[in-house]
Amino acid sequence: MEAFIAFWDGAAGSSYAFWSATLVRATPLLLVGLAVAVAFRAGVLNIGAEGQLILGAIAASSVALAIPALPAMVMIPAMIAAGAVGGAVWAGIAAWLRHRFGVLEVISTIMLNFVAAALVSWMVRGPLQEPTKVYPMSVSFSEAARWPFLLDGQRTHLGLALGVVAALLMWFVLTQSAAGFRVRAVGAGASAAESAGGVNTRALTWRVFVVSGALAGLAGASEVGGVTWALYEGISPGYGYTAIAVALLARLDPRGVVLTAVFFGALEAGGASMQRNAGVPAVAVQIITATTLLAVLALARWRALRAEDVLG
Amino acid sequence: MSAIALALHDIHKRFGAAQALTGASCVVKSGCVHALLGENGAGKTTLMRVAFGMLQPDHGEIERDGKLVRLASERDAITAGIGMVHQHFMLVPAFTVAENAALGGPGRRFDAGRAAALVRRIGEETGLLLNPHAKVGSLSVGAQQRAEIVRALAQQARVMILDEPTAVLTPSESEELYAWMRRFVATGGSVVLITHKVREALAVADDITVLRRGATVLSGPSRELSEESVIEAIVGEARVTSNATPLAASNDEVLFGLDAVTYHDTSGVRRLKPTTLTVRRGEILGVLGVEGSGQRELLRLLAGRLQPSSGTVRRPVVVGFVPEDRLHDAVIPEFSLTENRLLAEASAMRGLISWRDQAETTTSIMLENDVRATDANAAMRTLSGGNQQRFVVGRERRLAPDALVAENPTRGLDVQATARVMHALRSVAQEHKGAVIVHSADLDEILALTTRVLVCFAGEVHEIAPPATPGDRGPYARALVGAFA
Numbered sequence: 175m176e177a178f179i180a181f182w183d184g185a186a187g188s189s190y191a192f193w194s195a196t197l198v199r200a201t202p203l204l205l206v207g208l209a210v211a212v213a214f215r216a217g218v219l220n221i222g223a224e225g226q227l228i229l230g231a232i233a234a235s236s237v238a239l240a241i242p243a244l245p246a247m248v249m250i251p252a253m254i255a256a257g258a259v260g261g262a263v264w265a266g267i268a269a270w271l272r273h274r275f276g277v278l279e280v281i282s283t284i285m286l287n288f289v290a291a292a293l294v295s296w297m298v299r300g301p302l303q304e305p306t307k308v309y310p311m312s313v314s315f316s317e318a319a320r321w322p323f324l325l326d327g328q329r330t331h332l333g334l335a336l337g338v339v340a341a342l343l344m345w346f347v348l349t350q351s352a353a354g355f356r357v358r359a360v361g362a363g364a365s366a367a368e369s370a371g372g373v374n375t376r377a378l379t380w381r382v383f384v385v386s387g388a389l390a391g392l393a394g395a396s397e398v399g400g401v402t403w404a405l406y407e408g409i410s411p412g413y414g415y416t417a418i419a420v421a422l423l424a425r426l427d428p429r430g431v432v433l434t435a436v437f438f439g440a441l442e443a444g445g446a447s448m449q450r451n452a453g454v455p456a457v458a459v460q461i462i463t464a465t466t467l468l469a470v471l472a473l474a475r476w477r478a479l480r481a482e483d484v485l486g
Numbered sequence: 487m488s489a490i491a492l493a494l495h496d497i498h499k500r501f502g503a504a505q506a507l508t509g510a511s512c513v514v515k516s517g518c519v520h521a522l523l524g525e526n527g528a529g530k531t532t533l534m535r536v537a538f539g540m541l542q543p544d545h546g547e548i549e550r551d552g553k554l555v556r557l558a559s560e561r562d563a564i565t566a567g568i569g570m571v572h573q574h575f576m577l578v579p580a581f582t583v584a585e586n587a588a589l590g591g592p593g594r595r596f597d598a599g600r601a602a603a604l605v606r607r608i609g610e611e612t613g614l615l616l617n618p619h620a621k622v623g624s625l626s627v628g629a630q631q632r633a634e635i636v637r638a639l640a641q642q643a644r645v646m647i648l649d650e651p652t653a654v655l656t657p658s659e660s661e662e663l664y665a666w667m668r669r670f671v672a673t674g675g676s677v678v679l680i681t682h683k684v685r686e687a688l689a690v691a692d693d694i695t696v697l698r699r700g701a702t703v704l705s706g707p708s709r710e711l712s713e714e715s716v717i718e719a720i721v722g723e724a725r726v727t728s729n730a731t732p733l734a735a736s737n738d739e740v741l742f743g744l745d746a747v748t749y750h751d752t753s754g755v756r757r758l759k760p761t762t763l764t765v766r767r768g769e770i771l772g773v774l775g776v777e778g779s780g781q782r783e784l785l786r787l788l789a790g791r792l793q794p795s796s797g798t799v800r801r802p803v804v805v806g807f808v809p810e811d812r813l814h815d816a817v818i819p820e821f822s823l824t825e826n827r828l829l830a831e832a833s834a835m836r837g838l839i840s841w842r843d844q845a846e847t848t849t850s851i852m853l854e855n856d857v858r859a860t861d862a863n864a865a866m867r868t869l870s871g872g873n874q875q876r877f878v879v880g881r882e883r884r885l886a887p888d889a890l891v892a893e894n895p896t897r898g899l900d901v902q903a904t905a906r907v908m909h910a911l912r913s914v915a916q917e918h919k920g921a922v923i924v925h926s927a928d929l930d931e932i933l934a935l936t937t938r939v940l941v942c943f944a945g946e947v948h949e950i951a952p953p954a955t956p957g958d959r960g961p962y963a964r965a966l967v968g969a970f971a
Contacts, residue, residue: 369807
């Protein structure tokens with residue numbers, strides 16, 4: 175009982191818990207969840223969002239550290255752009271491997287995650303390390319590179335607004351536009367999309383890879399610009415992997431990703447509080463997370479089976 | 487008189503309502519090549535699947551080396567020394583030749599060295615040379631076929647069943663295969679060659695069995711049989727086809743034209759020899775051909791779904807296409823009817839979609855083509871096959887009202903659904919003065935529907951002149967087995 179109170183207090187028990195703890199954790203999950211959702215919608219199994227996020231963080235940090243004197247009006251858009259490009263380039267490597275050599279993206283993206291983790295380790299011990307060369311981290315960013323908070327006294331930052339706008343935009347594009355229709359068609363039936371629709375699936379999967387990587391990279395920029403204000407080795411505690419669960423739980427619907435990202439953010443915030451205040455190990459939260467996901471997937475399957483029984 | 491290696495007596499087999507075999511018999515002697523001939527659907531492959539233990543006969547007996555046997559599975563057949571090379575190979579592409587040869591072999595442990603040595607030894611003895619360490623997926627089709635035969639030999643097969651083996655081979659590869667068959671039977675083995683090519687059968691086989699509609703109608707030594715008598719047995723008496731009024735020949739504008747077009751597939755095998763033809767407005771061109779004879783490539787070249795290796799293709803900018811594999815190539819089962827309608831415009835459209843307009847267009851197609859579904863939002867997978875096919879034909883007609891290419895459009899449909907699809911194809915040519923090119927495995931259906939008929943045989947395209955007696959199917963059935971007038 176004590177554990178549940180601690181959980182509630184940490185996740186939603188106060189306005190601070192919700193706006194600062196839960197939503198700050200939900201922000202990267204939202205952006206990366208969208209990255210995974212758009213890729214999966216097109217049948218591109220990008221499970222390398224973790225690496226793309228890290229590259230986005232490195233790119234955005236590099237901009238912030240290289241020219242600290244930039245005004246915020248220029249600095250923040252430059253960080254956003256750098257983060258998106260960094261993630262897109264990292265995803266582009268996997269896209270190139272797939273189209274040039276036929277390497278499955280499931281393999282290449284997960285391998286690139288390890289390369290990205292090693293790259294950030296080297297960065298914070300080499301070119302981007304703070305001047306005393308003691309800690310594996312960069313110096314703190316200048317004021318201009320710290321992203322604005324959305325509310326006074328709360329830590330929720332610009333990244334959340336970007337994520338919500340991105341979710342609505344993605345939902346609109348997927349359901350209402352010709353380009354989005356092509357993405358869905360290739361994901362649901364690539365052969366029919368090519369044969370009946372004349373869609374160039376190769377060009378389309380390239381673009382989806384790039385967009386997916388850009389969203390994940392944006393999450394990396396949002397973490398360093400909105401939360402840590404510096405580049406660390408452990409910039410992502412596995413957001414790229416949790417995001418797969420976020421996207422699947424939302425059944426790849428961008429609007430649903432907003433809700434599931436907040437849900438997973440609350441689980442993480444509550445779990446951290448439970449560990450701090452009630453001494454419950456964080457593993458317990460992971461068990462809750464996994465159980466929830468399995469239950470939802472089983473429910474979806476059961477519904478699908480029932481639908482077929484009724485009709486067939 | 488040599489010993490009997492394998493005998494099938496009076497085999498009957500029914501699949502649901504369809505009687506596939508009705509008293510088929512086949513006696514294969516040791517040291518002989520035995521050709522099994524028949525039209526599409528005559529029961530050749532079914533009979534041999536019974537001999538290979540894949541299917542259980544409803545009635546009939548199987549003898550191996552003079553003893554009655556029961557073959558409950560492929561395992562039993564292999565143990566009895568029977569091997570089969572299927573039309574679609576049954577090899578593991580990611581495995582090497584040696585690993586494939588060892589699959590299903592004796593023992594619990596896989597010994598790579600021994601498997602490779604076995605492949606090499608069989609290669610030396612039989613001339614079926616293969617690199618034991620090559621991945622099967624990287625081999626040419628001819629080499630994959632050799633690997634299939636080597637696997638069967640590794641399992642000690644003495645009766646080898648080959649299902650249309652030369653359909654996928656180049657002429658020189660076919661010669662090599664025939665030479666191997668001669669050597670194999672010289673050592674006392676037997677070969678059953680399933681084929682639809684009469685000349686091939688007479689040239690390479692010692693004995694011939696002809697099946698027609700599931701029953702054996704002719705069997706005997708090939709040197710005592712004339713080509714004409716074998717063809718008569720395959721084709722049977724000319725059946726008069728349906729009383730549908732044949733369409734008149736057309737002299738209107740040419741819509742499709744092929745000029746010396748050839749097609750080579752990705753592994754370089756020539757699938758279509760140089761072909762020149764035209765199709766005019768108001769024509770329904772029927773294309774016949776046994777699987778792998780080049781008709782699939784011909785249709786896809788005309789539909790713009792394949793690019794020719796040489797020669798020029800003339801066709802309308804937009805051609806409607808009804809592919810054979812409906813749920814894979816024509817529609818997305820999980821999408822709604824509206825979304826599936828829009829699929830036809832997927833590459834060209836820009837900007838935003840008006841779903842309201844799209845639903846209206848879809849509903850009008852549903853009404854025109856009698857597509858029965860709750861509404862335009864219903865998922866495609868909830869429709870019956872006939873409704874799905876009428877929807878696809880209606881969608882493609884809306885896209886290209888006067889140019890339609892259809893592959894086996896009535897496959898899997900019941901009689902009524904077939905009639906409706908045929909009516910729709912006819913109306914493209916008659917009411918809209920368009921051109922239709924249609925392939926079907928059903929000869930009678932093609933004769934009832936079309937104005938001109940082409941037959942594809944081994945990558946060659948032959949136009950068959952209308953017979954003197956209307957409705958005489960003889961010339962077409964002969965052409966399908968390689969006997970051209």
